[in-house]
Amino acid sequence: MKCALPVLCLAVAPVLPAAVAIERDAAGVTMRGAGETVHVAVCGPSLLHVVAGPGDPHAASPETPWLDQPCKAAHFDFAGGQKNATLSTSVLRVLFNLDDGRLTFQSAAGETLQTESDREPRRYDRVDINGEQLYRVSERFFVDAHQALYGLGQHQNDVFNYRGTVVELAQANADIALPLVVSSNGSAILWNTASRSWFDNRFPPELKLIADAADAIDYYFLYGPEMDSIIHWYRELTGHVPLFGKWAYGFFQSKDRYKSAQQLLEVAAKYRAERVPLDTVVQDWFWWKCQGDPEYAESYLKPHSDVRGALRELHEEHVHSIISVWEMMDPKSTNFNEFIRRGFIIPGTYDYDATNPAARDAYWKMLIGPILAQAWDGFWLDSSEPEILNGRSDAVLFEKTISLGNGARYTNVFPLLHTGGVYEHWRAS
Structure with a gap:
């Protein structure tokens, strides 16, 4: 056999x-x-x-x-x-x-x-x-x-x-x-x-x-x-899914990556100067000081140290902003160690367990919520398969034990509960 x-x-x-x-x-x-x-x-x-x-x-x-x-x-x-x-x-x-x-x-x-x-x-x-x-x-x-x-x-x-x-x-x-x-x-x-x-x-x-x-x-x-x-x-x-706001159906500008808030302003200004329509500029990864924490890298704050002010300037030009946030946390981050202490990390990974309602709540309160408070308009929830060590992302929960149960039963559910958790907390806020 x-x-x-x-x-x-x-x-x-x-x-x-x-x-x-x-x-x-x-x-x-x-x-x-x-x-x-x-x-x-x-x-x-x-x-x-x-x-x-x-x-x-x-x-x-x-x-x-x-x-x-x-x-x-x-x-x-x-x-x-x-x-x-x-x-x-x-x-x-x-x-x-x-x-x-x-x-x-x-x-x-x-x-x-x-x-x-x-x-x-x-x-x-x-x-x-x-x-x-x-x-x-x-x-x-x-x-x-x-x-x-x-x-x-x-x-x-x-x-x-x-x-x-x-x-x-x-x-x-x-x-x-x-x-x-x-x-x-x-x-x-x-x-x-x-x-x-x-x-x-x-x-x-x-x-x-x-x-x-x-x-x-x-x-x-x-x-x-x-x-x-x-x-x-x-x-x-x-479930019946609502439509996005009208701006989210417009033109997005993204690259790997903008290294400072000042670059976002420069890109938006160039589009406006050239009279090319632009609705959204996207901040991809490595904006963070330590992945998993809501603090910006020092280099990201140069020369424009006021991110909230930069985003306000974008809004004055009718440009929205989206920021990339991952489910994976750096083991040196403050949030990772707190999540480990509370049993919110999937064993053998650096990923929080989105199948745990308490972990979803903590993810919002300790990471997404503080970023949203900076006046970003949306989130690119990157690596939501999820991805684990060494870039693996193909059915990675199959051999894991998660809060919901046997990962083999629920291999494909992470993206739904991860993005859904952010959505539900955002609406509630």
Whole structure:
């Protein structure tokens, strides 16, 4: 038996066919077979929540901070038979094959949107990660030749339609994982886990979604068919995001790096003198005296020692300012040592633990808040993957223990809680 992960594979537990029982409950439909339970909950006419795993149905992760609200039970109809059963809303149908346990998703008009593969549709491999017994789970769908597949976040691979590709879904520098895949047929799947995951369509007729550390297969099925409708349901799940202020949609000037507040003024003055529109100037790294503390380097204060005054001059020219702040702290900084004392640093890193609410509060009070008080207009929250020692940023939480739990479960959640913590404290202030 082979295992592709640096973990101990305890057992291979592919899904067993021959579902033997199906029943309706208040939230949806449960199908039980030999050693596996599949539950389909109806959250809205165009939104379904599917959870499948050994034993009783349960979510892939104990905590889901990426979801804004739980699934709300919605109206559906159910019809059962000896070999097949059907769950229906006004927009969607789910067909349950009671011979082999496969699911097929259709529109109300009968168009097949996605159907599970007839070749081991679901699989659960037992793994031991960070001392916890979990599953490496995979879900297989048959993908017809006419579908294009989009989404997945922001990846530096020059790909728009992901048919025929393999994509690692793990936060890394300049590579942003967002586990939502959208089909050209008007359906979408939100892979409901923060674990490192994989989108695998190297064999074009088959789409395989894999999570490296989970308790179960867990995903939401969304249907438009219009893209705006898919986005609506995605926002219902994850939250409705407000627009930025108008100035944030203008032209930004940044470089690596401005070495003083005086240089910011000179750049803005040059733009105004040349009558070139400019909305924002960005202060990149090494402005600090010691990374992790809110004090400026002595060199940054020469010859203009009044940063607040410099920013006020920018505002008089209708130029906004953004400053780069990292989640990483220099071990010589005052804040790092205070965070260590309070247990707010992720073991084996110089990063504060953004999954800890108390650490997020301290990060605001001791670093972001004092910088904001200097009259900066915004923050470039750099290195929010997070990055750890020696520039590593690819799934670095996988082998860590964090406040939220096993880092293997929550590998991708740091950027959300880090940026969200700053946002929430800023709004509250």
